[in-house]
Amino acid sequence: MLRTPYLVRLGNRLADGLSGTSPDWRARHAEFVLSFQQDDGGFAGREGDSDLYYTSFAVRALVMLGQMSEGVTNSVAEFLARHDPLRLGVIDLMNWLSTALAVQVATGQDLLEGFGADFADVVSARLEEVRTKDGGYAKSVEGSSGSTYHSFLVLLTYQLLGKEVPRPNALIQFLYDRQRDDGGFVEIAPMRRSGTNPTAAAVAILQELNAVDDEIRADVRAFLKDVRGDEGGFQANSRVPFTDSLSTFTGLLTIQDLGLAEVLNPQQLRELLESQLEFPTGGYRAATWDEAADVEYTFYGLGVKALLGEEAPAGEETANLT
Secondary structure (H helix, E strand, O other): OOOOOHHHHHHHHHHHHHOOOOHHHHHHHHHHHHOOEOOOOOEEOOOOOEEHHHHHHHHHHHHHHOOOOHHHHHHHHHHHHOOOHHHOOHHHHHHHHHHHHHHHHHHOOOOOOOOOOOHHHHHHHHHHHOEOOOOOEOOOOOOOOOEHHHHHHHHHHHHHOOOOOOOHHHHHHHHHHOEOOOOOEOOOOOOOOOEHHHHHHHHHHHHHOOOOOHHHHHHHHHHHHHOEOOOOOEEOOOOOOOEOHHHHHHHHHHHHHHOOHHHOOHHHHHHHHHHHHEOOOOOEEOOOOOOOEOHHHHHHHHHHHHHHOOOOOOOOOOOOOO
16 A cells, blocks of 8 residues: 655645744745745746746745645646646656645646546656666666665655655665765765765655665764754755755754654754744745745745744753764
8 A cells, every 4th residue: 555645744744843833923934935926826936937846845835834825726726737747857747746736635626637547657657767777766868877866756756646666676775875984875876975965865765665774773863963063953964064954954854754853952953943044024044144035945944943843842951962
């Protein structure tokens, strides 16, 4: 029996985490996200036109906030209808499918209706075209070796299609080969220094495939301690001198999923999030050096807030950071 897709489980988890926040706070951040919606119904980044990437982040943020109105949902559906999912690359395809699912949950409208009963099989065949000899998946058919990030996106896409990823053992071995001596995982084979985000992607895949053991858990714990910044967040890797919203979100998610709470100081992270990354007028920025917010980093900021919970429990003790 297939599990509920990872993205659906994560979305529900994040929405639950923000359920206790005040209506005014949720409305303020929703208004910020909605300021990026374009006339075509999609959402844009800081510059340029709307696209599937930013639309996906915006919709996931609005769902997390409980602010996905019928009007917004219908306009997003119109935007999605302008794109043929059979012509999209891996990243856009995953974003299209996940956003279409959000539309279907909200309104009952099935944007895949009319594509035929073989849609999932056709898409699956296209996904396998970007599979590489090392067992992973590349960004395109031109790729000669697998990418940890794109392998994660392909797994998510298979789940949204209601399918299992083919040859899971080959994908597991691919990820084992991407682990480095520092305990984390790299994005591509030539890299020697692990990154927080590829580590989070690798752990998520391995968990979905029931391939995480105590040794991997201990290795990842050591790596995350190494990339934990002085202010409580997480760096992209051990050489980056600052923490950022994306790495902090993926690092925190990995910590919680692996049961590594001792790596974290929740109160310190809350202070970083609320005093340095959140804008009083709505939205979150990427890092302290960033001068503006956008829908992507607002999703990550909201996600950190959701994972931490609205308020620290009374008498919460500082985590053991040794």
